[in-house]
Amino acid sequence: MSSATAGTPATSPPQAAAVETPFRRFVAEFAESRLALFGLGLFLLIAAAALLAPWIAPQDPYDLAQLDIMDGRLEPGSPSGDGRMTYWLGTDDQGRDMLSGILYGLRISLGVGAGSAILACLVGASLGMLAAYAGGRTDGLIMRLVDLQLSFPAILAALMILAFLGKGVLNVVIALVVVEWAYYARTVRGTALVERRREYIEAAQCLALPTRRIIFRHLLPNCLPPLIVVGTMQVARAIALEATLSFLGLGVPITEPSLGLLIANGYEYMLSGKYWISFYPGIALLVTIVAINLVGDQLRDVLNPRLKK
Amino acid sequence: MTVFLLRRLLQAAAVVLVMSLLVFLGVYAIGDPVEILISPEADQIERERAIRALGLDLPLWQQYLVFLGRALQGDLGRSFVFNEPALQLILQRMPATLELAVGATLVALVIGLPLGLYAGLRPHAPVAKGILAGSILGFSLPTFWVGLMLIMVFAVQLGWLPSTGRGETVTVLGMRWSFLTRDGLAHMVMPALNLSLFKTSLVIRLTRAGVRETMLMDYVKFARAKGLSPARITFVHVFKNILIPVVTVVGLEFGGTIAFSVVTESVFAWPGMGKLIIDSINVLDRPVMVAYLMIIVLMFITINLVVDITYSLLDPRVRLEGKS
Amino acid sequence: MSPPTLQVRNLRTHFFTRAGVVRAVDDVSFTVGRGRVLGLVGESGSGKSVTGFSILGLVDPPGRIVGGQVLFQGQDLATLSEEAMRRLRGNRIAMIFQDPMMTLNPVLRIDTQMIETVLAHAKVSREEARQRARDALGQVGIPSPEERLRAYPHQFSGGMRQRVAIAIALLHKPDLIVADEPTTALDVTIQGQILAEAQKLCAESGTALIWITHDLSVVAGLADDIAVMYAGKVVEQGPVAEVLDAPLHPYTVGLIGSVPSRNRRGEPLRQIPGMTPSLLNLPAGCAFRARCPRAEARCAEPPPFAEYRPGRFARCIHPHGEAIAA
Numbered sequence: 001m002s003s004a005t006a007g008t009p010a011t012s013p014p015q016a017a018a019v020e021t022p023f024r025r026f027v028a029e030f031a032e033s034r035l036a037l038f039g040l041g042l043f044l045l046i047a048a049a050a051l052l053a054p055w056i057a058p059q060d061p062y063d064l065a066q067l068d069i070m071d072g073r074l075e076p077g078s079p080s081g082d083g084r085m086t087y088w089l090g091t092d093d094q095g096r097d098m099l100s101g102i103l104y105g106l107r108i109s110l111g112v113g114a115g116s117a118i119l120a121c122l123v124g125a126s127l128g129m130l131a132a133y134a135g136g137r138t139d140g141l142i143m144r145l146v147d148l149q150l151s152f153p154a155i156l157a158a159l160m161i162l163a164f165l166g167k168g169v170l171n172v173v174i175a176l177v178v179v180e181w182a183y184y185a186r187t188v189r190g191t192a193l194v195e196r197r198r199e200y201i202e203a204a205q206c207l208a209l210p211t212r213r214i215i216f217r218h219l220l221p222n223c224l225p226p227l228i229v230v231g232t233m234q235v236a237r238a239i240a241l242e243a244t245l246s247f248l249g250l251g252v253p254i255t256e257p258s259l260g261l262l263i264a265n266g267y268e269y270m271l272s273g274k275y276w277i278s279f280y281p282g283i284a285l286l287v288t289i290v291a292i293n294l295v296g297d298q299l300r301d302v303l304n305p306r307l308k309k
Numbered sequence: 310m311t312v313f314l315l316r317r318l319l320q321a322a323a324v325v326l327v328m329s330l331l332v333f334l335g336v337y338a339i340g341d342p343v344e345i346l347i348s349p350e351a352d353q354i355e356r357e358r359a360i361r362a363l364g365l366d367l368p369l370w371q372q373y374l375v376f377l378g379r380a381l382q383g384d385l386g387r388s389f390v391f392n393e394p395a396l397q398l399i400l401q402r403m404p405a406t407l408e409l410a411v412g413a414t415l416v417a418l419v420i421g422l423p424l425g426l427y428a429g430l431r432p433h434a435p436v437a438k439g440i441l442a443g444s445i446l447g448f449s450l451p452t453f454w455v456g457l458m459l460i461m462v463f464a465v466q467l468g469w470l471p472s473t474g475r476g477e478t479v480t481v482l483g484m485r486w487s488f489l490t491r492d493g494l495a496h497m498v499m500p501a502l503n504l505s506l507f508k509t510s511l512v513i514r515l516t517r518a519g520v521r522e523t524m525l526m527d528y529v530k531f532a533r534a535k536g537l538s539p540a541r542i543t544f545v546h547v548f549k550n551i552l553i554p555v556v557t558v559v560g561l562e563f564g565g566t567i568a569f570s571v572v573t574e575s576v577f578a579w580p581g582m583g584k585l586i587i588d589s590i591n592v593l594d595r596p597v598m599v600a601y602l603m604i605i606v607l608m609f610i611t612i613n614l615v616v617d618i619t620y621s622l623l624d625p626r627v628r629l630e631g632k633s
Numbered sequence: 634m635s636p637p638t639l640q641v642r643n644l645r646t647h648f649f650t651r652a653g654v655v656r657a658v659d660d661v662s663f664t665v666g667r668g669r670v671l672g673l674v675g676e677s678g679s680g681k682s683v684t685g686f687s688i689l690g691l692v693d694p695p696g697r698i699v700g701g702q703v704l705f706q707g708q709d710l711a712t713l714s715e716e717a718m719r720r721l722r723g724n725r726i727a728m729i730f731q732d733p734m735m736t737l738n739p740v741l742r743i744d745t746q747m748i749e750t751v752l753a754h755a756k757v758s759r760e761e762a763r764q765r766a767r768d769a770l771g772q773v774g775i776p777s778p779e780e781r782l783r784a785y786p787h788q789f790s791g792g793m794r795q796r797v798a799i800a801i802a803l804l805h806k807p808d809l810i811v812a813d814e815p816t817t818a819l820d821v822t823i824q825g826q827i828l829a830e831a832q833k834l835c836a837e838s839g840t841a842l843i844w845i846t847h848d849l850s851v852v853a854g855l856a857d858d859i860a861v862m863y864a865g866k867v868v869e870q871g872p873v874a875e876v877l878d879a880p881l882h883p884y885t886v887g888l889i890g891s892v893p894s895r896n897r898r899g900e901p902l903r904q905i906p907g908m909t910p911s912l913l914n915l916p917a918g919c920a921f922r923a924r925c926p927r928a929e930a931r932c933a934e935p936p937p938f939a940e941y942r943p944g945r946f947a948r949c950i951h952p953h954g955e956a957i958a959a
Contacts, residue, residue, distance in 0.1 A: 148327075151613075153568035156605060163590040163598055240451050244572055247453045248587055263454055267576075271472060275461050282454035289449045297445070527735035533691055534730075535750045535801060536723030545749070549740050 029302045039294025046288050050106035057100035058085050062255075071095035073269065076276050090276040092265055098276060101262055102284045108258040109285065112169060113239035116176035120238075121231055123177060124184025125223070129215060131185065132192035142185065149182035154241060162250045172251050176238050187230045191223040225303035232296035236289045243285055259285040317617055321610045328606040329380060332599060333373050385603060386596030390589070395600035399582055403604075404484040405475060406581030409573070410566045412488065412501035414559060417508035422555070425516025430543065432521060440513060447510030452569065456503040456576035463499060471496050473578035500577040504570055508562055515558055519551030526550075560616035564609045636707035637666040638809050638841035639688070644701035646680075646687045655912045657683040657696065659865035660938075665809070665858075668839040670832070672852030672873060674888070675862035678909050681845045682731075684862070685811045688843070689728055690718045705809065724754040727802035731814040733795035737786035743770075743797060744782040750804050769800040773830065792823035799827070806838060813845045828855050849892050853877055861885050864910055864920035867938070871945040881941055881952035883925045919949070927951055 031037055049056065059066050071080055076090040076098075089098035131142040149157070161175040195201060196219065204214050243260030245251035247267075252258045257265070259281045266277025351359065360366060367375070379385070385396045424444075428437040464472035476496030478485040487493030523529060524547065532546045571583035578584065582601065589597040646658035658680045665671045675681040686692050688703055690710060703710040705726065710718065722728075730736040738746060747766035748759065755762070763782070770778035773796040786794055795815060802810055812831070816824040832855055835842050844855060852859055852873060859876050861869040861884065869882040880886045887905035907924040910916075919925070922932040931950055938948045 151609065153565045155571060156568040159571065159586070159590065160598070160602060163593075236449070240449075243451050244453055248572065248575055249591060250587075260451075260453075263457065267457065270457055270461055271465060273465055275465075278454070278457050279461075282451070282457070285451055285454065286449065289451070290446065293445065293449050527730055527732060528738040530691060530693075531728075531730055531736040531798070532738065533719075534689055534722055534728040536719050536721070536753050537749060538719065538753065541749060541753075545741070545745075546738050550738070553740070 026302060030298055033298045033301075036294055036298030039291045039298075042287065042291040043295060046106060046284075046291060047110060049103055050110050053100075053103040053107050057097075057103045059097045059100040061096045061100045061104055067095045073274055073277070076280075089280045090274075092262075092277050093269065098262075098280050101257070102259065102281050105257055105259040105262050105281060106284060106288070108169070108252060108256055109239050109242060109260070109288070112172055112176070112242045112252070112258065113235050116173045116180065116238045116242075117231055117235045119173065120177040120180035120234065121184050121227065124181035125188045125220075125227060127181065128185035128188030129192055129219065129223075132189045132196060132219075133211070133215065139189075143189070146182040146185050149179070150186070154179040154237075155244065158241060158245055159248070159250060162245060167250065167253045169252050169256055172242055172245060175245070176241060179241070180234050180238065183230055183234060184227065187226045188223045191226050192219050195219055195222045229296065229300045229303055232292060232299055236292040236296065239285070239292075240289055314618070317614055321614055324610055325607060329377060329603065330373065332602050332606070333376050380603065385600035388589070388594050388597045390592055390594045390597075395596040396604075398597060399585065399600055399604055402580060402582045402585050404486060405579060406567060406570050406574070406583060408486055408488050409497065409500055409504060409570055409579060409581060410563060412497055413504035413508060413566055413570075414563060416501050416505040417512050418559065420505070421509045421512025422516055425513040426520055426543070426548070428513065429517040429520025429524070432517075437517075441517065444510040444513040447506050447513075450506060452503060452506055453572045453576050455506055456499070456573060459499045459503055460576070470499055472499075475580055500573050500579050503576065504566060504573040507569070508559065508566060511562065512555060512559060515555050516551055519554055520547055523547045523550045556619060557616055560612060560619060564605075564612045567608065568605065636704065637664050638669075638706060639665045639843070640702070640704040641684070641688065642702040642704065644684065644687055644703060645699045646683050646692055646696055647699050648696040650695055650913075653913050655696075656865050656915065657912060658687060660701070661860075661862070661865075661867050662701075662938075663858075663860045663867065663870060665841040665843060667808075667841055668835050669858065670835055670842045670844060670856045672856030672859045673843055673845045673862060674847065674849060674852055674859060676847055676909050678912070679862040680865040680912075681847075681862045682813050685728065685813045685843065685845050688809075688811055689722055689726060690715075691722075691728075720754065723750055723801075723807075724805045725807050726809045726811070727805070727807040729795070729798050729802050729810065729812040729815040732818050733791050733798055733815075734818070736798050737794055739786055741785075742782070743784055743786065743789075747782070747797075747801055747804065750801050754805055765804060766800075769804050770797070772803060773797075773800045774826070775800070792819050792827075795819060795823075795827065799830075803834070807840060809841045809843070811843045811845070814847070815844075816851065817846070817848070824851070831855065849877070849888060861888065864915060865912060866920065866948060867946075868921065868949065869947045871942075875942075875945060879954055881945060881947035881954065882921075882949045883927050883953065884921050885947075886953055887924075 054060070061067070071078075071087070071091050073093055074080075074087050074091045074095075076088060078087050078090065079085070080087060080097075085097070087097050087099070089102065091097055092101065127142050131139040157179045158175040161178055162171055165171040165174065201214065201218055204218055242251055242258060243263070246258050246260030247264045249264065252261055254261065262281035263278045263285070266274070266279070266281070269277050383396055384394070387393065388395050388398050391398055424440045427434075428440040431437050460472045463470045471492075474496055475487045475493060477490040477492035478487050479489040479493075480486075481489065487497050529542060529546055532542045537546075567582075570579075570581060571587060573579065574581045574583035575587050582604075586598065586601045588594075589601070641664070642662050644658055644661045645656070648655040648657055661680070661684055663671060663673075673681045673684065683692065683696070687698055688705075688710070690698075690713070692698060698711050701711070705721070710721070713721070737743070744763065744766060747769065748762045751757065751762035751765050752759075757765075767778045767782060770781060775781055775793065775796055781789075786797075789797065795818075799815070816827050819827070828851065831842060831844070834840060844852065846852060856873045859869075859871065859873045860867045861876070861882065863884050869876060869880065869885045871881075876885065877889060880889055884905070891904050905924055910920055910923065916923075916933075917935060918933040919928070919936050922928040925932070929951070934950075936948050936950045938946055940946050941952055
């Protein structure tokens with residue numbers, strides 16, 4: 001710019017800027033909200049508990065040899081019939097320790113939620129990028145599909161897909177991907193369209209860089225922040241939706257009970273006052289979703305440039 | 310206005326056509342239509358006859374035309390389970406779902422608007438922060454589990470409200486309604502509250518955001534400069550402006566509410582369309598599934614149309630664009 | 634003798650933001666008499682609009698009036714209750730805003746917005762209120778007011794909307810009107826019409842007018858007195874002709890120099906170097922000294938607001954033409 005500053009030797013400012021990397025700034029801004037940090041901690045705890053379930057659960061709830069039907073429907077805090085353990089959260093109708101059931105259920109709930117979110121992200125982001133880059137009719141067609149998908153309630157679409165495909169963990173994942181891809185597609189297309197008009201992309205095109213390089217090195221990194229925000233929210237949504245579908249008896253099979261199915265199992269005992277069979281899995285589900293949403297809310301505030309002051 | 314309406318109607322018809330094609334492909338091309346449309350108990354000769362009668366030996370595009378023709382006459386097949394026309398079956402249960410959805414919408418507006426208004430006007434008050442936190446929780450809570458908890462607390466523990474069913478109904482206009490009897494209304498309280506959970510949170514958030522945005526507008530400051538009372542500024546100048554987005558979203562969400570009544574109806578054994586479709590899926594009563602899907606699509610399109618028209622009535626700018 | 638319509642004394646309005654205290658209005662004083670027009674001139678961010686809002690008690694948090702007096706017909710508005718203030722606003726003191734596209738509520742009809750103003754301050758029937766609204770529209774030159782009453786704001790052009798806003802301000806024949814750059818967003822021809830009408834109004838009805846603007850040429854033709862604001866302070870004040878002909882403060886000199894018509898043809902436009910300072914970390918002393926061609930070491934001390942010639946005030950230790958004064 002001005003020759004005066006160019007003449008003086010560059011001192012601290014460039015180095016100071018180098019220390020503050022975008023990632024560090026992101027971490028610092030994220031940590032500004034204690035609630036979000038709490039959510040993150042909670043989520044990591046839940047994820048760890050789910051991952052380590054086989055080692056930390058008092059009982060393998062699917063090993064029938066460990067179950068004692070005589071211990072069925074015991075209240076929280078009751079000792080087991082053989083006196084070897086305490087059912088801190090009670091037992092279900094089969095004498096299964098609810099705490100163990102919840103830990104194993106979390107594995108399935110989180111697995112289905114994260115798995116479907118990742119797959120939906122891959123599908124949606126690819127289609128969104130294709131729409132943004134190809135433009136014209138391809139764009140029109142993909143975006144009509146997105147509109148159609150978004151105007152139809154997720155629960156109904158998932159219900160119908162499962163009605164035709166039948167129960168099963170994989171089918172639930174497919175259904176969730178089908179109802180969720182559109183969010184990612186819309187997000188990526190929107191961001192990519194804005195970025196595409198930027199001068200550096202034009203410059204890259206003038207340099208005749210290969211399309212692949214422009215997309216992966218230039219467009220995609222810019223789409224990442226909104227994608228992360230949408231992805232976090234969608235994981236929470238997917239977990240809730242899976243639980244709902246399983247509660248309705250259309251989700252995971254009885255052999256792989258997620259939290260939703262555990263809650264459904266307790267439904268009939270609820271009316272006779274045996275609340276714990278539905279209550280505790282519900283609390284686990286609730287805490288998981290709230291934790292993810294807390295993180296997602298803060299991510300949105302930090303990563304959304306429009307909210308920056 | 311007429312041109313505007315006509316254009317919207319044409320668009321709606323186009324969407325119905327596309328959706329019917331999707332449903333048709335879903336049922337006839339992906340699934341085995343013989344299995345879907347002919348009772349599994351039928352023997353070989355009956356099957357052959359039915360295949361010909363249903364035109365399943367025709368090319369796919371001809372089959373679609375036949376399907377379309379029948380659908381236009383209101384024939385969407387017969388339920389295997391009830392042995393009744395699927396359409397009739399669904400229409401019988403529609404009032405129950407509609408009154409639940411309308412009830413939930415009213416609850417959402419009655420609770421959500423004042424809370425959102427307060428939270429928007431006093432964003433830094435502790436109560437406002439509590440309201441906001443509550444609305445975040447409302448988005449996070451799994452509806453079906455909240456329903457169970459409502460039953461546990463109010464029906465099982467306290468015994469204040471009946472846990473399931475529709476209660477006493479009154480027949481008006483050939484349809485049975487719960488909301489006209491005391492008993493029916495008591496049965497409706499919990500399901501409506503449960504179904505409104507998500508929507509109430511949505512209304513709170515929309516209202517709060519709308520109020521905060523509108524309060525910063527010049528016309529609000531000008532209204533203050535005119536010496537209007539705070540009440541008039543809040544309830545006329547601010548409220549009328551935020552009503553537009555809120556009504557739009559709540560209206561558009563009405564379809565979602567009807568869809569989500571699937572869950573609430575299952576929890577509270579409310580005998581509406583949602584419970585019917587879950588039962589039908591569980592016994593693979595596919596004609597009912599197809600009919601439900603088509604009706605939901607039609608409903609969605611109607612809702613969109615109604616919202617568009619209401620919107621144009623509320624916002625003079627849209628209305629005049631349509632006129633010219 | 635009755636007190637002047639408005640006397641502002643040492644007004645301070647500060648904004649308490651996260652980043653620090655913004656002294657948007659810092660020790661501002663001026664007087665506007667009956668039927669007089671005061672031109673309040675300054676760049677954007679100089680605090681002239683906040684001064685206007687302070688007079689009406691319409692400063693929103695995090696801002697508030699922290700000191701000084703706003704004497705309206707001898708009564709200090711800063712001490713009035715909100716309800717008492719409300720009864721004055723739109724009634725005895727009216728305000729006209731900058732952007733006519735934004736001041737009228739888009740979802741309410743013109744008649745609603747006018748009638749509510751009448752009813753807020755007068756116990757009259759709706760029909761009577763409507764009659765007054767119609768008359769006010771006619772007064773500002775809107776053709777077929779009866780029909781236009783039933784229209785929505787978006788059916789009006791910008792100039793027409795500003796006329797409606799002015800009509801609303803005139804409904805109760807106020808004693809004071811604060812006009813915040815009301816013609817900035819309008820075409821030059823319409824600007825001229827509105828200025829002429831404003832002048833006529835003040836002369837006829839004795840209404841005092843504060844015309845906030847950044848445009849010296851508007852003030853030249855309209856105002857009786859002028860107050861030039863810079864960085865929250867009045868830097869120069871006096872009768873309009875004298876200030877424009879023989880400015881005291883270097884900032885005023887710069888402002889006048891940058892008006893195109895005042896330059897000779899072919900000569901480059903003179904401009905004030907640099908930018909308006911941020912009000913957040915204002916250095917002590919004269920706020921203009923970083924841009925002032927006459928700045929010297931003494932300028933680091935806060936300059937006094939002194940009367941250099943009769944009726945001519947300036948906040949500068951070395952005003953132009955000081956030789957004459959001395």
